[in-house]
Amino acid sequence: xxxxxxxxxxxxxxxxxxxxxxxxxxxxxxxxxxxxxxxxxxxxxxxxxxxxxxxxxxxxxxxxxxxxxxxxxxxxxxxxxxxxxxxxxxxxxxxxxxxxxxxxxxxxxxxxxxxxxxxxxxxxxxxxxxxxxxxxxxxxxxxxxxxxxxxxxxxxxxxxxxxxxxxxxxxxxxxxxxxxxxxxxxxxxxxxxxxxxxxxxxxxxxxxxxxxxxxxxxxxxxxxxxxxxxxxxxxxxxxxxxxxxxxxxxxxxxxxxxxxxxxxxxxxxxxxxxxxxxxxxxxxxxxxxxxxxxxxxxxxxxxxxxxxxxxxxxxxxxxxxxxxxxxxxxxxxxxxx
Amino acid sequence: xxxxxxxxxxxxxxxxxxxxxxxxxxxxxxxxxxxxxxxxxxxxxxxxxxxxxxxxxxxxxxxxxxxxxxxxxxxxxxxxxxxxxxxxxxxxxxxxxxxxxxxxxxxxxxxxxxxxxxxxxxxxxxxxxxxxxxxxxxxxxxxxxxxxxxxxxxxxxxxxxxxxxxxxxxxxxxxxxxxxxxxxxxxxxxxxxxxxxxxxxxxxxxxxxxxxxxxxxxxxxxxxxxxxxxxxxxxxxxxxxxxxxxxxxxxxxxxxxxxxxxxxxxxxxxxxxxxxxxxxxxxxxxxxxxxxxxxxxxxxxxxxxxxxxxxxxxxxxxxxxxxxxxxxxxxxxxxxxxxxxxxxxxxxxx
Numbered sequence: 001x002x003x004x005x006x007x008x009x010x011x012x013x014x015x016x017x018x019x020x021x022x023x024x025x026x027x028x029x030x031x032x033x034x035x036x037x038x039x040x041x042x043x044x045x046x047x048x049x050x051x052x053x054x055x056x057x058x059x060x061x062x063x064x065x066x067x068x069x070x071x072x073x074x075x076x077x078x079x080x081x082x083x084x085x086x087x088x089x090x091x092x093x094x095x096x097x098x099x100x101x102x103x104x105x106x107x108x109x110x111x112x113x114x115x116x117x118x119x120x121x122x123x124x125x126x127x128x129x130x131x132x133x134x135x136x137x138x139x140x141x142x143x144x145x146x147x148x149x150x151x152x153x154x155x156x157x158x159x160x161x162x163x164x165x166x167x168x169x170x171x172x173x174x175x176x177x178x179x180x181x182x183x184x185x186x187x188x189x190x191x192x193x194x195x196x197x198x199x200x201x202x203x204x205x206x207x208x209x210x211x212x213x214x215x216x217x218x219x220x221x222x223x224x225x226x227x228x229x230x231x232x233x234x235x236x237x238x239x240x241x242x243x244x245x246x247x248x249x250x251x252x253x254x255x256x257x258x259x260x261x262x263x264x265x266x267x268x269x270x271x272x273x274x275x276x277x278x279x280x281x282x283x284x285x286x287x288x289x290x291x292x293x294x295x296x297x298x299x300x301x302x303x304x305x306x307x308x309x310x311x312x313x314x315x316x317x318x319x320x321x322x323x324x325x326x327x328x329x330x331x332x333x334x335x336x337x
Numbered sequence: 338x339x340x341x342x343x344x345x346x347x348x349x350x351x352x353x354x355x356x357x358x359x360x361x362x363x364x365x366x367x368x369x370x371x372x373x374x375x376x377x378x379x380x381x382x383x384x385x386x387x388x389x390x391x392x393x394x395x396x397x398x399x400x401x402x403x404x405x406x407x408x409x410x411x412x413x414x415x416x417x418x419x420x421x422x423x424x425x426x427x428x429x430x431x432x433x434x435x436x437x438x439x440x441x442x443x444x445x446x447x448x449x450x451x452x453x454x455x456x457x458x459x460x461x462x463x464x465x466x467x468x469x470x471x472x473x474x475x476x477x478x479x480x481x482x483x484x485x486x487x488x489x490x491x492x493x494x495x496x497x498x499x500x501x502x503x504x505x506x507x508x509x510x511x512x513x514x515x516x517x518x519x520x521x522x523x524x525x526x527x528x529x530x531x532x533x534x535x536x537x538x539x540x541x542x543x544x545x546x547x548x549x550x551x552x553x554x555x556x557x558x559x560x561x562x563x564x565x566x567x568x569x570x571x572x573x574x575x576x577x578x579x580x581x582x583x584x585x586x587x588x589x590x591x592x593x594x595x596x597x598x599x600x601x602x603x604x605x606x607x608x609x610x611x612x613x614x615x616x617x618x619x620x621x622x623x624x625x626x627x628x629x630x631x632x633x634x635x636x637x638x639x640x641x642x643x644x645x646x647x648x649x650x651x652x653x654x655x656x657x658x659x660x661x662x663x664x665x666x667x668x669x670x671x672x673x674x675x676x677x678x679x680x681x682x683x684x685x686x687x
Contacts, residue, residue, distance in 0.1 A: 135410035
């Protein structure tokens with residue numbers, strides 16, 4: 001395990017109350033186990049949709065969403081299971097969606113790349129890079145007009161920062177001083193391309209200053225840093241201070257899309273991978289909690305068993321649920337009011 | 338409200354619809370380039386920012402794509418945004434948000450996230466507006482499931498259809514025509530809706546059906562008047578909405594006349610006129626006495642020279658020629674040469 005990350009977590013743990021720390025840990029563990037179950041079952045061929053797993057990046061969604069109210073809005077990209085779960089999305093409905101069932105969160109019309117839960121204000125996702133950025137600015141504009149004190153959060157990757165819509169959205173959000181927080185999950189790769197083969201400078205967080213938006217770069221594998229940084233900026237946005245931007249540096253362990261490790265593809269080194277697995281956001285934080293005696297191994301096992309039980313139920317629910325009926329193909333093309 | 342009518346222009350009818358919508362519904366807001374500038378989108382957004390404030394009527398950055406996304410997001414929170422483009426060509430910048438997001442968002446979210454946005458946009462014609470200031474893109478939008486496409490041809494329809502579009506609960510592409518902006522007509526002062534998906538029978542006739550869109554409706558009426566002099570009785574149908582399409586009204590008319598001319602403001606190739614001709618072949622083949630004729634744009638970008646514009650843009654002359662040829666079965670002695678492609682009082686600049 002990475003000693004530096006451990007040391008920093010160990011130092012900052014006292015700044016966060018125990019309940020929050022345990023919630024962060026539990027959330028990360030849940031995301032890790034959900035993605036693990038998907039990776040385990042995906043080869044069966046029953047989840048017939050492109051699936052982008054979040055393994056290794058759990059601290060970002062968990063750390064940010066810990067600060068949100070149920071009424072706050074969240075958008076994410078096609079790698080969105082983490083944000084969906086952290087905002088409170090149902091595991092059962094997620095699995096049913098992956099299985100293409102009518103009980104899925106998008107009724108079998110979305111698959112992994114289009115998950116949604118309006119009940120918890122997880123507003124939706126896009127399979128287009130950067131596609132939801134302006135939509136999140138739109139919910140923030142509505143909040144501003146209604147003065148409802150809600151904050152909009154949008155998660156996206158490093159690749160999205162290369163899109164024109166990124167600049168367009170930043171400018172509009174700053175112009176209208178919207179309550180929106182941009183969370184860049186910089187995992188350094190767009191499919192197989194490294195950030196530095198696509199971007200002139202490794203300075204994503206600095207690109208927002210020209211609009212007057214505060215931008216910070218943090219360790220996206222340090223859940224406490226993600227939590228504390230986003231807490232401050234979310235609270236400020238809620239008070240009317242306008243948008244903010246966080247670049248969370250993190251790493252995707254698995255292939256861009258699909259359930260496997262992909263070192264053999266040759267676009268990244270074992271050394272790099274090992275370094276980031278050493279910096280595992282979940283196990284490093286778990287070790288700190290154990291050392292501080294905020295949790296014991298039995299309690300961790302008990303949480304794992306409980307999540308495992310939820311997963312079994314979710315898979316069974318997905319397996320047993322019916323597929324959408326023939327006529328349902330036309331449902332939802334238009335809103336019939 | 339009274340049943341009073343007044344004679345107002347197409348632009349004023351749009352302005353009246355916007356004013357009444359904003360008065361009745363606090364969730365309606367307007368954003369676009371020019372909505373709060375001195376010209377107010379050819380007058381269509383006059384007095385709105387004064388009456389409703391700059392929070393509800395505002396200029397936007399020249400970021401067509403992101404602002405469309407902003408409209409989508411706001412609508413997810415129950416707002417009814419109206420976005421405005423002064424030319425349809427600018428919408429290509431926003432195709433990602435319109436085609437990939439607005440059109441599909443409700444569907445791919447399992448039907449629980451309707452996108453209630455109205456995008457007003459204007460087609461240009463003549464005065465050398467050229468390839469990038471004149472395009473009529475209804476066929477592209479009508480191709481995409483999830484969008485509705487509306488094309489009012491009269492002041493009365495402009496008001497009633499705009500009100501329906503904003504209240505519809507779906508993404509609606511509301512296509513206005515620059516050449517129609519000064520046209521006058523009787524418009525009720527009350528708040529009224531015209532249902533989307535219902536075509537209008539403009540003129541009854543028994544010999545040939547002319548199905549027209551937007552500005553081509555007035556060309557068709559002119560053609561019908563001319564044909565009457567030669568003893569040809571043309572029926573004119575104004576489509577009003579391209580999607581949903583009032584197929585039944587078209588089919589009923591074909592069954593009666595046995596002849597079909599489609600006059601559209603977009604390109605002939607893979608366009609609205611192609612779709613209607615195909616539907617006629619599929620559904621009313623046995624009633625057709627002659628091949629379908631399509632009056633639409635040539636397969637070129639819009640030229641700017643006035644003489645080339647006369648060749649590029651179809652007009653009533655082309656409709657008359659097609660109808661005569663259809664009925665007589667031979668090439669008519671009738672000149673299709675046009676004097677002008679826009680109203681003579683139009684003096685630009687755009």
